[in-house]
Amino acid sequence: MTDQQSGRISSYFSASKPIIPRKRPSDSSPLHRHRIKNACDAGLDSVPKRVPLAEVPLNRFNAIGNYHSPSSEAIHSSFNERTVSVSAIGSANENLCQSLSETPRREPEGSKPKEVDYFAATGLLDDDFDDSILEQIDILVEQKSAEKAAEQQLDHRCDEKFLSESNIAGEVSLSSGCNIISVGLGNDYLLNSGVELLTKEEELGTNTQGLLNSNSSMPEDYLKYLHSLNDRQREAACTDISTPLMIVAGPGSGKTSTMVGRVLMLLNEGISPSNILAMTFTTSAASEMRERIGAIAGKTTAKELTISTFHSFSLQLCRSHGEKLGRTSEFFIYGQGQQRNAIIEAIRLLENDKSGNKDGAVLMGDLPNSEKNPKQFKDKAKKWQKFVTQAKASGRTSAEYRAMGNETGAEILENYNKILKSCNALDYHDLISCSVMLLGDFPEVFKECQDSWKAIVIDEFQDTSVMQYNFNGADISGFMSFRNDFPNYKEIRLNKNYRSTRCIVEAASSLIQNNSKRCQLKNVLTDNSSGSKIVMKECHNEDAQCAFIVDKIIEISSNHSAANCCYGNIAILYRRQASGKAFQMAFRDRKIPFNIHGVAFYRKKKKSDSQSASEKVGREKGRDRCSKLFKN
Numbered sequence: 115m116t117d118q119q120s121g122r123i124s125s126y127f128s129a130s131k132p133i134i135p136r137k138r139p140s141d142s143s144p145l146h147r148h149r150i151k152n153a154c155d156a157g158l159d160s161v162p163k164r165v166p167l168a169e170v171p172l173n174r175f176n177a178i179g180n181y182h183s184p185s186s187e188a189i190h191s192s193f194n195e196r197t198v199s200v201s202a203i204g205s206a207n208e209n210l211c212q213s214l215s216e217t218p219r220r221e222p223e224g225s226k227p228k229e230v231d232y233f234a235a236t237g238l239l240d241d242d243f244d245d246s247i248l249e250q251i252d253i254l255v256e257q258k259s260a261e262k263a264a265e266q267q268l269d270h271r272c273d274e275k276f277l278s279e280s281n282i283a284g285e286v287s288l289s290s291g292c293n294i295i296s297v298g299l300g301n302d303y304l305l306n307s308g309v310e311l312l313t314k315e316e317e318l319g320t321n322t323q324g325l326l327n328s329n330s331s332m333p334e335d336y337l338k339y340l341h342s343l344n345d346r347q348r349e350a351a352c353t354d355i356s357t358p359l360m361i362v363a364g365p366g367s368g369k370t371s372t373m374v375g376r377v378l379m380l381l382n383e384g385i386s387p388s389n390i391l392a393m394t395f396t397t398s399a400a401s402e403m404r405e406r407i408g409a410i411a412g413k414t415t416a417k418e419l420t421i422s423t424f425h426s427f428s429l430q431l432c433r434s435h436g437e438k439l440g441r442t443s444e445f446f447i448y449g450q451g452q453q454r455n456a457i458i459e460a461i462r463l464l465e466n467d468k469s470g471n472k473d474g475a476v477l478m479g480d481l482p483n484s485e486k487n488p489k490q491f492k493d494k495a496k497k498w499q500k501f502v503t504q505a506k507a508s509g510r511t512s513a514e515y516r517a518m519g520n521e522t523g524a525e526i527l528e529n530y531n532k533i534l535k536s537c538n539a540l541d542y543h544d545l546i547s548c549s550v551m552l553l554g555d556f557p558e559v560f561k562e563c564q565d566s567w568k569a570i571v572i573d574e575f576q577d578t579s580v581m582q583y584n585f586n587g588a589d590i591s592g593f594m595s596f597r598n599d600f601p602n603y604k605e606i607r608l609n610k611n612y613r614s615t616r617c618i619v620e621a622a623s624s625l626i627q628n629n630s631k632r633c634q635l636k637n638v639l640t641d642n643s644s645g646s647k648i649v650m651k652e653c654h655n656e657d658a659q660c661a662f663i664v665d666k667i668i669e670i671s672s673n674h675s676a677a678n679c680c681y682g683n684i685a686i687l688y689r690r691q692a693s694g695k696a697f698q699m700a701f702r703d704r705k706i707p708f709n710i711h712g713v714a715f716y717r718k719k720k721k722s723d724s725q726s727a728s729e730k731v732g733r734e735k736g737r738d739r740c741s742k743l744f745k746n
């Protein structure tokens with residue numbers, strides 16, 4: 115991109131607005147007000163003046179992005195002051211690990227990080243940008259300040275060189291020497307594992323109570339908690355801290371419970387909470403884990419832990435090293451609308467180039483498609499946006515597209531990236547890929563993280579995508595790379611389901627038997643009751659399906675003897691928005707009250723047991739009311 119073009123983008127970027135109207139955040143929204151207030155508190159006159167493309171206040175760091183605020187400086191200082199050498203870490207950690215390192219281990223080959231793709235790893239859907247990330251960042255910033263104090267208490271350091279590679283969302287990771295526990299959800303079925311793995315697992319001892327009995331120094335609450343776990347869970351929680359640990363487990367098998375146990379164990383071993391990093395995919399999972407740990411280890415300790423989503427962690431890392439990404443630390447995060455505008459600009463640049471106008475001085479009127487046929491132009495922009503999103507998700511670079519003969523794609527991608535750079539922006543996908551790049555290409559960033567995190571606990575390790583992709587996002591490559599990257603890993607499988615009825619567990623198991631790629635896992639077990647049978651109904655079309663379900667709901671809720679017959683206890687899962695509309699109409703017609711949950715549902719905090727209990731009482735009352743209603 116020439117300087118002239120770059121200048122033109124800054125000057126005329128807003129020209130794309132009329133084509134694709136952007137959604138603006140309401141000025142009256144609490145978040146917006148909060149940011150404006152923070153800007154004032156921080157001594158800023160107003161929101162920064164010209165902000166190309168971005169609805170800047172929406173996604174900015176630390177409310178309005180005053181990166182020189184005291185809290186943000188804390189990030190810098192805490193990073194900068196971590197200059198402890200690796201050898202110091204090694205020797206100090208020896209004491210820590212001595213008594214526990216019984217697992218024979220081999221050094222991972224080479225400690226150098228693998229070459230990484232700039233645009234590797236996908237992330238959340240862009241239109242699902244989670245504002246709570248900003249809140250999390252604030253929490254992280256506070257934690258970093260607390261970290262300094264905590265650092266003085268502890269000099270336990272890991273005894274091997276840290277980092278090899280593996281994963282921030284499956285690409286790069288901090289590794290050996292640092293305790294890594296990765297936890298995978300029920301997609302263990304997807305694993306194409308070999309006999310060797312099973313053997314490894316079967317070698318595991320099951321009597322882990324002994325481990326605890328010998329640990330007299332452990333606080334009683336910790337002990338009590340660890341005793342409440344089953345053998346495999348306890349084995350995982352108590353595995354020696356120098357062993358990279360992978361837990362493969364299905365839904366409801368106690369992954370979170372095990373991770374909580376693991377963190378307690380780490381704390382008990384003297385790892386400072388500020389040196390423990392737990393990564394989750396959703397904010398709700400992060401807060402649930404913090405809550406569960408807080409209930410046992412105390413809120414203060416739980417607060418000091420860094421429990422963060424991948425994106426929030428990455429955002430903080432990118433902010434701290436914005437200059438290495440060619441951005442300032444206050445870079446903008448582009449959501450869907452802003453990306454679309456950037457795409458439009460990228461197309462324009464390409465069209466200008468094609469028409470020989472290399473200086474890019476052509477404005478909207480000169481572009482045949484945009485004004486004369488806005489619809490067509492919009493479709494085109496959509497298509498290219500999808501392309502760019504996929505390119506970033508797959509980690510393909512423009513050079514690769516060029517090599518594949520897709521010159522146009524290569525140029526659009528290249529232009530798009532340059533536009534974002536010239537606008538001091540990253541998109542949502544970039545957060546993770548840029549973190550990967552920072553860790554892979556900048557040894558000082560790598561070291562900084564190495565020094566910061568003595569133990570990393572990763573949930574949903576297999577997911578390079580998230581719930582929003584409708585359960586399609588699991589990827590076995592994360593597991594595979596873990597095994598390759600940590601040859602001395604230990605694998606534990608949790609195969610007992612505590613949540614679902616036997617019918618559901620058995621049905622799921624028999625279905626998954628058909629997956630040729632599944633690992634040779636022993637069947638998932640449960641002690642739960644059989645529960646109701648699963649009914650499979652084939653309908654001719656969506657209307658018939660909708661009618662069947664609505665009739666069924668009415669039948670169930672009018673059956674007074676059935677447990678949980680209240681409307682509030684019934685959920686419908688559907689794959690497409692369009693199917694949801696049919697249900698809404700039918701419910702309105704039949705006067706059935708309903709709520710609709712979108713993607714945000716997955717971000718919601720899970721209810722604690724006490725909340726659930728009180729809601730149960732509420733539901734029971736509701737059911738009584740329903741019964742009366744139907745009786746009358």
Ligand SMILES: Nc1ncnc2c1ncn2[C@@H]1O[C@H](COP(=O)(O)OP(=O)(O)OP(=O)(O)O)[C@@H](O)[C@H]1O
Pocket residue numbers: 299342343344347363364365366367368369370371372612613
């Ligand atoms: N060893 C155990 N004994 C009894 N109940 C357990 C045990 N482990 C887990 N549970 C219960 O099983 C339920 C699911 O546990 P948990 O949330 O830890 O599982 P998970 O695998 O993280 O679930 P998800 O599928 O939501 O990720 C919880 O109610 C928990 O209390």
